Amino acid sequence: MKKRFIFSMLIALSTMHVQASQSVEYNIANGLAPAAKEQSISVLAPFQGDFRILGSKTYNNDEQAKFSPIDYAVTRGLFTAPEIASQIQFSQYDRYLNWQMARPPVPPKLAMQLVSNMHIIPGNPEVAKEIKKVKRGDLVRISGNMVEIKDKNLVWTSAIGWDGYGDGACKLIQVDSISWVEKQNI
Numbered sequence: 001m002k003k004r005f006i007f008s009m010l011i012a013l014s015t016m017h018v019q020a021s022q023s024v025e026y027n028i029a030n031g032l033a034p035a036a037k038e039q040s041i042s043v044l045a046p047f048q049g050d051f052r053i054l055g056s057k058t059y060n061n062d063e064q065a066k067f068s069p070i071d072y073a074v075t076r077g078l079f080t081a082p083e084i085a086s087q088i089q090f091s092q093y094d095r096y097l098n099w100q101m102a103r104p105p106v107p108p109k110l111a112m113q114l115v116s117n118m119h120i121i122p123g124n125p126e127v128a129k130e131i132k133k134v135k136r137g138d139l140v141r142i143s144g145n146m147v148e149i150k151d152k153n154l155v156w157t158s159a160i161g162w163d164g165y166g167d168g169a170c171k172l173i174q175v176d177s178i179s180w181v182e183k184q185n186i
Helices: 002-025 108-113 125-133
Strands: 039-058 070-075 089-093 096-100 115-122 139-151 154-157 171-182
Touching: 039 089, 039 115, 039 171, 070 089, 070 096, 096 115, 115 125, 115 139, 125 171
Parallel strands: 115 171
Antiparallel strands: 039 070, 039 139, 070 115, 089 096, 139 154, 139 171
């Protein structure tokens, strides 16, 4: 009985050590300040807007998951109208977004600026819980900052403008608040 108790305590202590070391490395993804000495967040520009959620994808196994546990595929501006957003076909994988639309109601160059992939970093523990509640079709108001993350050999920088595509075009947003303007309307 005594050996079993000691063995159980060793397992519990080992588990606590693993959780403690992982929690420091994953502080940012949990809405906390960087605790690992090689991690930093630099603000590039303030960010705010209303976005229709096309979809979301959670990540926990890639290098970026230590910072951004979820990506949002979003529309903005004219494309937040439910009758337009519902026509967008998309796929999310490996932190990328591919999308298409049979007949965009605006020229293709403008259409490219109205659909985006956002890598979401929670700005606090409450937001870390809220960001996982979004559903396809929700219209959400997001406030925070576009940021750059550094960690060992990783430098991950948000795009600032809306006119890019491909690598480097995604927004890396540290979200300080998220609120629902409208729930599931596509």
